[in-house]
Amino acid sequence: MAQLTTKTSKIKPDGARALSWGALLIAGLCALPMLAVLLAAVSGGTETVEHLVDTVLEGYTRTTLTLVCLVALGTFAIGVGAAWLVTMTRFPGVRIFEVALVLPLAFPAYVLAYAYTHVLDHPGIVQTSLRALTGWGPRDYWFPDIRSLGGAALMLVLVLYPYVYLLARAAFLQQSGTTFLAARALGSSPWAAFFKVSLPLARPAIAGGVLLAVMETIADFGTVAYFGVQTFATGIYTSWFSLFDRVGAAQLALCLLSFALLLAMLERLQRGDAKYHDPSRRAKVAPPLQLKGGKAALAVLLCAVPVLFGAALPIIVLFAMGLGSEQNLLSERYLGFIQNSATLASIAAIVTVCAAICIGFFQRMKTSRVSQAAAYVARLGYAVPGGVIAVGLMVPFATFDNALDAWMRSTFDISTGLLITGSIWLLIIAYMVRFLAAALGAYEGGQAMVHVNMDAASRSLGQGPIGTLRRVHLPILAPSLLTALLIVFVDVMKELPATLIMRPFNFDTLAVQAYRLASDERLEGAAVPSLVIVAMGLLPVILICRQVGRR
Missing domain, CATH: 1.10.3720.10 (MetI-like)
Structure with missing residues (x-):
């Protein structure tokens, strides 16, 4: 002592x-x-505000909100669907997909924009091959414009859905199977039990993932600027550098800041102090659904599509572009x-x-x-x-x-x-x-x-x-x-x-x-630095994949 x-x-x-x-x-x-x-x-006074209201503010607001809604819906659908399939079902390749679905997180959205523009734009390989096969001229057919609001939303969805996937999968893994089995015992089908029991229990985690994706969306500049989509992010940069209007840039930044802080408050409120307790000391793990035949093939397709278009295909395209630069x-x-x-x-x-x-x-x-x-x-x-x-x-x-x-x-x-x-x-x-x-x-x-x-x-x-x-x-x-x-x-x-x-x-x-x-x-030249950025981004993604595999 x-x-x-x-x-x-x-x-x-x-x-x-x-x-x-x-x-x-x-x-x-x-x-x-x-x-x-x-x-x-x-x-800065009211003159600049009045000028912004009369000219660009309505357009920035409408475009930003539309982009946010599209990305929220897309990341929710892909992230939750993929998390449910790899967690609660069994089909060929499920162990590979539960890790591969995280890989698009390594890509900046603007890198995907460069790759898909090179492939899908008018001089790209897709439209060039289409004209060669059909003999059509440039005005004889309609093709979706990748440089559009919808194209920007697609690029952001492909790289941001892993936020929702990781949080939703963690929530599904932590759920006791007791409530799911009870719903099945009461006559609900597996999909009905998912919508009635599993999805509501995972709602806080899913909402958190979607809000993370939304906050990354409003912060994105490279994708929307390259596609010519006028959002608050592009407006701030244009006001600061092109128009040399510091007051206008600050007032646009205040609008975007208010929206971002509102989302942060919503994320905190939706979590609140809600907790889920399983009163049963004998918590059971719900048996995974064994998918066979057409259902198994559909599950493989649904999991393969985001991995293919969010990681595999962009790497191939960027590598081919880099070799030709x-x-x-x-x-x-x-x-x-x-x-x-x-x-x-x-x-x-x-x-x-x-x-x-x-x-x-x-x-x-x-x-x-x-x-x-x-x-x-x-x-x-x-x-x-x-x-x-x-x-x-x-x-x-x-x-x-x-x-x-x-x-x-x-x-x-x-x-x-x-x-x-x-x-x-x-x-x-x-x-x-x-x-x-x-x-x-x-x-x-x-x-x-x-x-x-x-x-x-x-x-x-x-x-x-x-x-x-x-x-x-x-x-x-x-x-x-x-x-x-x-x-x-x-x-x-x-x-x-x-x-x-x-x-x-x-x-x-x-x-x-x-x-x-x-x-x-000069998209082929842009592929070289983009590939280096992606290579650097794979390090934490591999770390996350290891954690997913251990779990």
């Missing part, structure tokens, strides 16, 4: 105060873009693109995961309204599109740089120029704000395995908060932190609007190069 008392008396607050201030600073940086957009939009992946220029992308993604991943550790451990160390609010604000960044974050950071930091430069000129006759605006570090902050929620989710998922008694034991042995974090938490959380690093790394590789707006001068990435070549209709 005397020895224990001696050790306990040596406990020192090793950086707890610094950790708390760091967490609050991170939360403040996450809130800054939203506050800056609000202030810039309000201070004049882009040299090993040239000094392309090695520079890869280095820039890898540098940005690596630094952003490390900074974001460190921020997630700071926020998450602060919330565990000091459970209070302040820590809860800091964690909530940090999660809001995922609901804010990259273009909004870019505008929200550029406005205050540009104001600061200009004010500092003016003061230095008048006082010391020295021009400081733009110290922060246009720097790589401001872009890193934007990435951190955008993807902190993903890293925080992975960190908190691993932190749940660290029992509170471990913290108490660490304190009794003389360790302070930082010592407990370094010696107890981090070794246990290593797999979760690695997952967070990979997820943020790939998200940064795919991020386009924030990179386009905020990147330093003459500092291009693979995503920017792919967008630039595609904008010039």
Whole structure:
């Protein structure tokens, strides 16, 4: 006892105060873009608002809402249907499909847009072959236009349905089969039991997946910009760069921000405090339905279609396009693109995961309204599109740089120029704000395995908060932190609007190069950087597939 008392008396607050201030600073940086957009939009007066209302606001609203509805319906149908088939039925290849259905998550939607435009556009192989076989001229037939609102929705559905699939499948796996078997015993068919029992029980998870897909939809810029679909995301970029209307961009960003935060609130409300409890201690697993003949063939077809069109076919098309291009992946220029992308993604991943550790451990160390609010604000960044974050950071930091430069000129006759605006570090902050929620989710998922008694034991042995974090938490959380690093790394590789707006001068990435070549209709050239982005995206997807396989 005397020895224990001696050790306990040596406990020192090793950086707890610094950790708390760091967490609050991170939360403040996450809130800054939203506050800056609000202030810039309000201070711009009503003239710009009236002009937007008279010209483009109605069209942006209608197009964005239509796109959101189409993507929500498409991801729901494919994600829930595929999750139910691979979880509750058995057919040839089901074990392969339960993993393969996740693969489209590695693709940015704009990469699919480049691939399918190359195939389905007027000069593409499909229409060229059709004209050669029939002898028709360009005006003798009708063919669906891939560069349309429907085409953009299709591209987004193909890459976003895995959000719904993963959450729905997890919900179906966690359900006890007791209620499903009870419905079957009362005379319901398997499909009727699914709609009456399994689907309502999985509703919160499915709704969460659909809302994630919707938030990614309103944040998308590359796909809609390439297809010429006028949404709020394209309007913000056009106002900022083409029209040089900062106030108009801020007011459009405020509209999009309001919609994104509304979706985030709906996601939180639909979860609420609802819980499902199975009163039976003898929970049974529902026996899977054995599909045979035509039903088995139909199940294989339904699962194969999203994998084929969301992953397999785009890879084949992009590879064929890349072989026919004049882009040299090993040239000094392309090695520079890869280095820039890898540098940005690596630094952003490390900074974001460190921020997630700071926020998450602060919330565990000091459970209070302040820590809860800091964690909530940090999660809001995922609901804010990259273009909004870019505008929200550029406005205050540009104001600061200009004010500092003016003061230095008048006082010391020295021009400081733009110290922060246009720097790589401001872009890193934007990435951190955008993807902190993903890293925080992975960190908190691993932190749940660290029992509170471990913290108490660490304190009794003389360790302070930082010592407990370094010696107890981090070794246990290593797999979760690695997952967070990979997820943020790939998200940064795919991020386009924030990179386009905020990147330093003459500092291009693979995503920017792919967008630039595609904008010039050099699709074969755009395939090369797109393939590298996809290859990088496969890393976390393979990790997710391993987790699915273990489950």
